[in-house]
Amino acid sequence: MSIPRRFSSVHAWFQARPTFALVMLAISLMALPFLVGGGLGNSWVRVLDFVLLYMLMALGLNIVVGYAGLLDLGYIAFYAIGAYVYAWLASPHFGLHLPFWMVLPIGAAIAGVFGVLLGAPTLRLRGDYLAIVTLGFGEIIRIFMNNLNAPFNLTNGPQGINLIDPIGIGGFSFGKPFVLFGQTWPPTYLYYYLFLAFTLLFIVIAMRLQDSRVGRAWAAVREDEVAAAAMGINTRNVKLLAFAMGATFGGLAGGLFSAFQGFISPESFTLWESILVLCMIVLGGMGNIPGVILGAILLTVIPEALRYLGDMQRAAFGQVIVDPADLRMLLFGFALVAMMLFRPAGLLPSRVRKREFAARDGAREQEQSDLYDARA
Amino acid sequence: MAMTLLRVQGLCVAYGGIQAVRGIDFEVAEGELVCLIGANGAGKSSTLKGLMGLVRPQGEIWFAGERLHRLATHAIVARGLAMVPEGRGIFGRLTVAENLEMGAYLRRDRDGIRADIARAYDLFERLAERRGQLAGTLSGGEQQMLAIARAMMGRPRLLLLDEPSMGLAPLMVQKIHQTIASIASEGVTILLVEQNAHMALALSHRAYVMESGVMTLSGAAAELRGNADLRAAYLGE
Numbered sequence: 239m240s241i242p243r244r245f246s247s248v249h250a251w252f253q254a255r256p257t258f259a260l261v262m263l264a265i266s267l268m269a270l271p272f273l274v275g276g277g278l279g280n281s282w283v284r285v286l287d288f289v290l291l292y293m294l295m296a297l298g299l300n301i302v303v304g305y306a307g308l309l310d311l312g313y314i315a316f317y318a319i320g321a322y323v324y325a326w327l328a329s330p331h332f333g334l335h336l337p338f339w340m341v342l343p344i345g346a347a348i349a350g351v352f353g354v355l356l357g358a359p360t361l362r363l364r365g366d367y368l369a370i371v372t373l374g375f376g377e378i379i380r381i382f383m384n385n386l387n388a389p390f391n392l393t394n395g396p397q398g399i400n401l402i403d404p405i406g407i408g409g410f411s412f413g414k415p416f417v418l419f420g421q422t423w424p425p426t427y428l429y430y431y432l433f434l435a436f437t438l439l440f441i442v443i444a445m446r447l448q449d450s451r452v453g454r455a456w457a458a459v460r461e462d463e464v465a466a467a468a469m470g471i472n473t474r475n476v477k478l479l480a481f482a483m484g485a486t487f488g489g490l491a492g493g494l495f496s497a498f499q500g501f502i503s504p505e506s507f508t509l510w511e512s513i514l515v516l517c518m519i520v521l522g523g524m525g526n527i528p529g530v531i532l533g534a535i536l537l538t539v540i541p542e543a544l545r546y547l548g549d550m551q552r553a554a555f556g557q558v559i560v561d562p563a564d565l566r567m568l569l570f571g572f573a574l575v576a577m578m579l580f581r582p583a584g585l586l587p588s589r590v591r592k593r594e595f596a597a598r599d600g601a602r603e604q605e606q607s608d609l610y611d612a613r614a
Numbered sequence: 615m616a617m618t619l620l621r622v623q624g625l626c627v628a629y630g631g632i633q634a635v636r637g638i639d640f641e642v643a644e645g646e647l648v649c650l651i652g653a654n655g656a657g658k659s660s661t662l663k664g665l666m667g668l669v670r671p672q673g674e675i676w677f678a679g680e681r682l683h684r685l686a687t688h689a690i691v692a693r694g695l696a697m698v699p700e701g702r703g704i705f706g707r708l709t710v711a712e713n714l715e716m717g718a719y720l721r722r723d724r725d726g727i728r729a730d731i732a733r734a735y736d737l738f739e740r741l742a743e744r745r746g747q748l749a750g751t752l753s754g755g756e757q758q759m760l761a762i763a764r765a766m767m768g769r770p771r772l773l774l775l776d777e778p779s780m781g782l783a784p785l786m787v788q789k790i791h792q793t794i795a796s797i798a799s800e801g802v803t804i805l806l807v808e809q810n811a812h813m814a815l816a817l818s819h820r821a822y823v824m825e826s827g828v829m830t831l832s833g834a835a836a837e838l839r840g841n842a843d844l845r846a847a848y849l850g851e
Contacts (some may be wrong), residue, residue, distance in 0.1 A: 451719075458705055458716050464668060465703030470691035470720040470768065 255516045275423075283426040285542045286361070290433035291495055293534040296518040297440045297527070298487025303590070304478035304525035305453060307460030309369040311512055312356070316485040318383060318507035319352055320345040320492025327503055328403040331394060338405040342493045349489020350482045352379075357481030359555060361474055364463075376512050380536045383504040398503025405432065406451065428588025429498050436494065440487060444527055447483070456480055517570070521577055523584025532586055541566045619644045619772055619803050620665075624673035627657070627664040634660035636827040637673065642772065642805050647798045648812035649806040649835070652824035658807040659700050661824070662774050666690055666697050678771065692720055696770035700777050702761040706750025710741050713749045713760055717767030727767070734763040737793070757788030762793060772803045779810045787813060814841045 252259040275283045288383045323345035327336045360371050387395030404413025404425070412428045447453050455476045458466035467473050495504050518537045523529025548562045577585070620642040627718045635657040642648045652658050667687040670726030675682040682690055705713050714734055718727040731763040735742035738759045744752060749760055758778055765773060775794065791813050798817070799802050808814035815821055815835045823831035823838070831838065 454712075454716065457708060457712075459704035461707055462703050464699060465705065466693060466716075467668065467687040468666065468697050468699060468765075469716050470688045472686065472688040474686075487847070514624075573670065 267434060268431075271427050275427070280424055280426065282542075283424070283430060285539065287426055287429050287498060289431055289535055289538045290430070290437050291491055291498070292428075292515065292518065292538050293437050293531055294433070294440055294491035294494070295488055295515045296522075296530045296534045297437075297444050298484045298491065299515050300449065300484075300519050300525065300527070300530045301444065301456075301487065302480050302484035303519060304530070305448060305460070306456040306477060307369035308480060309365060309372070309478065310481075310507070311329055311369045311373035311486070311516065313380070313484070313488055313515055314507045314509075314512040315376040316349040316353060316355075316488030317492035317495065317511070318379055318504075319349045319485075320489030320568065321496040321502045321506070322383060322399070322492075323348050323489070324493040324496035325399040325402050326392075328497070329399055330401050331399045338403075338493075338497060342374075342490060345493040346486045346490040349492065350486040352489075353481040353483075353485025354478050356485075357478045360479060373509065373512075376507075376509060380504050380507050380509075383507065393504075396504060398501060398505075400501050402496050402500045404500065405429075405494075412497070433498075435492060436490070439529075441527060448527075452476065452479060517574065520584060521573065525585040526584065526586055526588035529584050529586035529588065533584075536585075540569070544569070617644045618642070619646075619678055620805070622665070622673065622677040623676075624799070625661065625664055625675065626672040627660040627669055628672075629660075629669070635664060635671075636829055638824070638827075638829045640802060640822050640829065645801055645803055647794075647804045647806065647818045649808055649818040649821045651808050651811045651814050651821060654760055654809065655826075657827040659776055662697060662776050662805075662807055665774065666695060666824065691768065694771035695774065696765040696768050696772070697774040698758075698761045698765045698776060698778060700780070702757045704757050704760055704764070705750075706747045706748065708749060709746050710749055710752070710760060711745045713764050714741075714767055717764035720768060720789060730767055730769070734766065737796070738763055752785040753783050755789065758782065758786075758790055759793065762790075762797070766797065766802075770802070772805065773797065775804060775806045777807055777809060779808065779813055791817060 253261075257587070271283045271286060274286055282505060295313070295317060298316075299310065302308050302310045302313070324338075324341050326332055327334050327341045327344065328338065329335075356372065356375050360368055374489065383393045384391040387397075393399070405413050406412060412432060413425050415422050415424050416428060417423075455466065455471045458469060458471055458475055459476055465474055466476075495506075499506075500601055514537060518533035519530055522531065522533025544562045544566050546562075547560075547565060548558050551558050551560070581587070618641050620718070622641070623639050624637045625635055625639075626633065626637050638657075638661065640648075640650075650658050650661065660669065663669045665675060665682070667682070667685055667690045670684070673683075677690075677693060677695065680693065682693070682695075685693075692717055705716060711731070712746070714731050715727070718730065721727055735745070740756050741763060749757065752760060762775070762778065777796065778790050782790065787810070792818055794804065794806065806814055808816065815838060818835040821832065821835045821838050824831055831841065833841075
C-alpha cells in the first residue's frame with residue numbers, strides 16, 4: 239500500500255473532490271516560498287530552489303534507470319554539459335550574451351547528443367558493466383571541464399566561469415531582487431516559480447512517456463532484451479532514446495542551475511552528485527514519479543536541516559563535537575540500509591516494483607506451505 | 615504443392631571461432647509444420663537465432679520471396695516471423711495481460727488486438743484466470759503457454775518454437791503438444807525445434823535431423839519415425 243492506512247480517509251476525501259484538491263495544491267505551491275521564507279528564513283527558499291533542480295534531474299535519470307533499466311552512474315555529466323553550454327553562450331567568458339530561450343534549448347540538445355554518444359558504444363552492455371562505463375563517462379566530462387583551459391581557454395579550468403547571465407525577459411531579470419507588497423524579495427523567490435514551472439512540465443512529459451508506446455517498449459527492454467527484440471521492438475533505438483531523453487532533461491536542469499548560480503566550476507559535477515541523484519530515485523521508488531519527487535525532497539532537505547545540529551552542539555557544549563557533514567553521510571548510509579530492509583521497493587514504489595516484491599513474498603509463503611505439506 | 619515460405623541455403627552461425635551451424639539447407643512450405651530435431655549442442659537453437667537475426671548468420675535466408683539476410687531482429691519480426699525463445703523469455707515483472715499486449719507491439723488495430731487477446735484467453739484458460747498476475751509467478755508450463763500466446767499476438771506467418779517442452783512435466787508436455795497442433799490446424803506455419811523427438815515427430819509433417827551443425831537426415835515425419843538409425847539415436851531404442 240503506497241498510502242499508510244491512517245491517511246487513507248483523508249486521501250479518499252480529497253479523491254472525491256479532485257478540483258478542490260488541485261486548487262489547494264496549486265495555492266500551497268504558490269505560497270510555499272513565502273511560508274518557508276517567513277518561517278525558516280530566506281536561505282531556505284534557496285534550498286527549495288535546489289529541491290526543484292534535483293527533482294528535474296531525478297525525473298530525467300528516472301527515464302534511463304527506472305523506465306528503461308539502464309544503470310547510469312555518470313548522469314551528472316549531462317547536467318554539467320547543460321551548465322557549461324549556458325555559461326559559454328551567456329557570460330563574459332566568450333563575450334556572448336544570448337537570451338535564455340535560445341541558450342537553454344541549445345544546452346539541452348547538446349546534452350541529448352552526448353546522451354546518444356554515451357549510449358551508442360554501450361548498447362551491448364548491461365547492469366554492472368554499463369554502470370562502470372557511465373561512471374567513467376561522468377568522470378571524463380568533469381576532468382575535461384577541469385583541464386580545458388589550455389591550449390584554448392574553453393572552461394577556465396578549476397576556477398570555473400563567473401558572472402553568468404541570469405534568466406531575463408526583455409528588461410525584466412530573474413537575477414535582481416523584486417518589490418511586492420511593499421517589500422523587497424530576493425531572486426530566489428522568482429527562480430522558485432520558474433523552476434516549479436519546469437518541474438511541472440517535466441512531470442507531465444515523464445507521465446506521458448511512461449504510458450506511451452515508447453514507455454511500454456522501455457519496460458520490455460528492461461525485463462528481457464532478447465524477448466523485446468522478438469516482439470518487434472527496435473531495441474537499439476529505444477535504448478538510445480532513453481539515454482537521449484534523460485540527458486536532455488539533465489542538460490536543461492544544468493542550464494537552469496548555471497543561470498541561477500551565476501557561477502559554475504567542475505567541483506559542482508562530481509561523482510557524488512550522480513550518486514546522490516540515483517539515491518533519490520532508489521529511496522523514493524524507482525520508476526514511480528511521486529516516489530522520485532519524494533526522494534528528491536528528502537535527500538535535499540535533510541542534509542540542509544542537519545546543518546542546525548552544528549549550531550545546536552555549539553550552544554549545548556560550546557563546541558562542535560560531530561561535524562554535521564560527517565553525520566550527513568552516516569545518516570545517509572543508515573537511511574539506505576533501513577530502506578532496503580523495510581521498504582525495499584522504495585518509499586513510494588511503482589506499481590511494477592510493488593507487485594514484484596509482493597509476488598516474492600507470495601512465492602515464499604507458497605514455498606513454506608508446500609514444505610509444510612511435505613512434512614505433514 | 616504449397617508455396618515455399620522459408621528457404622534457407624548454406625546457413626552458417628559462428629560464435630567467435632566456434633562454428634555452431636556449418637552450412638545447412640532446409641525449406642518450410644506455407645501451412646506446414648516442420649520440426650528440427652537433434653541432440654544438445656547440435657546447432658538447433660543457433661539456427662533459429664540466425665533466422666531471427668539475433669546472431670549474425672552467413673548464407674541465404676529467403677522468406678516469402680524476400681531476402682532476410684542482415685536485417686535487424688525487429689525488421690524480421692515486422693516481416694512476419696515470430697519466435698518463442700528457449701527458456702520462454704516472458705516479461706516476468708509485467709502481468710499476463712501486459713505480456714500479451716506486448717506481443718502485439720507492431721500492430722495498430724486496437725479492435726483486432728482486443729479480439730486476439732480474447733481468443734488467447736479462450737485457448738488458454740489458465741492465462742485468463744491469471745491475467746492480472748505477474749508473469750514471473752506462473753508455473754513453467756503456464757509461462758510456456760504465455761510465451762506461445764504472446765508470439766501469436768503478432769499474427770505471424772511463421773512461428774518458430776524453440777524447445778517448448780523443455781523442463782516441463784509430462785502432463786504439461788501433452789498440453790503444449792495439443793496447443794501446437796491446434797495452432798497448426800488454424801493454418802499457421804510452424805518450425806518446431808525439439809530434443810523431444812517423440813513429440814516432434816508425432817506432430818510434424820516433415821522433419822530435419824541435425825548433428826554437430828549439419829543436417830544428417832530429412833524426410834516425412836512418418837518415415838523418420840520408422841528409421842532405425844534415428845530410433846537408435848533419439849528414441850532410446
